Amino acid sequence: MKKTLPSTKFLIKQPFLYAIALMAILSLGISEKSIAQGAVGIGTVTPAASAVLDIVSTNKGVLVPRLTVGQRDAIATPANGLLIYNVADSKFNYWDGVKWAAVGEGLTWFTGQGVPTNIGKVNDLYLDEQTGDIYQRVYDSLNPLVLICSRFNFNKNNKLTFKLLPSPSTLIGGGAHYPQTFIFPGVSPTNVVLCSPSNLPDGIIISHAWVSGTNQVSVKFYNTTSAPISFDGDYQIAIF
Numbered sequence: 457m458k459k460t461l462p463s464t465k466f467l468i469k470q471p472f473l474y475a476i477a478l479m480a481i482l483s484l485g486i487s488e489k490s491i492a493q494g495a496v497g498i499g500t501v502t503p504a505a506s507a508v509l510d511i512v513s514t515n516k517g518v519l520v521p522r523l524t525v526g527q528r529d530a531i532a533t534p535a536n537g538l539l540i541y542n543v544a545d546s547k548f549n550y551w552d553g554v555k556w557a558a559v560g561e562g563l564t565w566f567t568g569q570g571v572p573t574n575i576g577k578v579n580d581l582y583l584d585e586q587t588g589d590i591y592q593r594v595y596d597s598l599n600p601l602v603l604i605c606s607r608f609n610f611n612k613n614n615k616l617t618f619k620l621l622p623s624p625s626t627l628i629g630g631g632a633h634y635p636q637t638f639i640f641p642g643v644s645p646t647n648v649v650l651c652s653p654s655n656l657p658d659g660i661i662i663s664h665a666w667v668s669g670t671n672q673v674s675v676k677f678y679n680t681t682s683a684p685i686s687f688d689g690d691y692q693i694a695i696f
Contacts, residue, residue: 520548528556552577615694616640620687628660630682640673643695651675653691660687667695 496510497503503510511518522541531538534551539559542549548559554576566575566582575582575593582591618638620626628634643649644667651665659681668674673693679685 615692617690617692619690625686625688626677627684627686628677628679629684630679632679633663634677634679635674636677637668637672637674638693639671640693640695641671643667643673644670647695649673649675650694651691652694653689655687655689657685657687659683659685665693 495503495505496508497512498509499512500510520539520541522543525542525544528540528542528549531540534556536551536553538551540549541547542556542558545558549556550559551557554574557577564576564580566572566580567585568582569586570584571589572582572584572591575591578593580593582593583589584591616638618636620636626634647667649665649667651662653662656662659679661678661680662675663678664674664676666674673695675693
């Protein structure tokens, strides 16, 4: 014989079922909203709002993909900034838009003939062996790749050769400084000075080289020893 539940009992349980369903829907909505907004947390219920992923732990780390060089180089069209761990040299590598570079890697020098078309990552340097021009990459443009450089030049157009005065030799006492001032047409206080002596005896160093006035460069030699030292010779001053 078929039994029918009293309507009063059904009405009593119905609000409870509604509440469970509503809580489930709200919970799902909150989770989806958190993920959509990028505030996803592992080990925390309050991920940082500015982070896509916030991982919190006091006894564990994060492992990124560990690849051999062959596996790394087989990645098709790596995204700029893509990070992997290179098991061959035990270093983190990232794609800098042109090549795989090691995290913490310093500047790289490139040389060639003529203006460069590509010199690696930002801040890398290139020497044009034809002109003496030095280029530095200052930013990335990836579509298409464009090289924008700051250029310095150390060729004959911005360097002069001087002789120490008085000639033929100069005597610097032990522990003493010996300043020299030279006329360098076109130099201004905004320029930086590079001084390159052809020959300095042991114990003599250039402690300071600077633009001391319009069209004027000063160089300070210093005797690091306790005995007088006599020296002479030519040296070049370059400005940039």
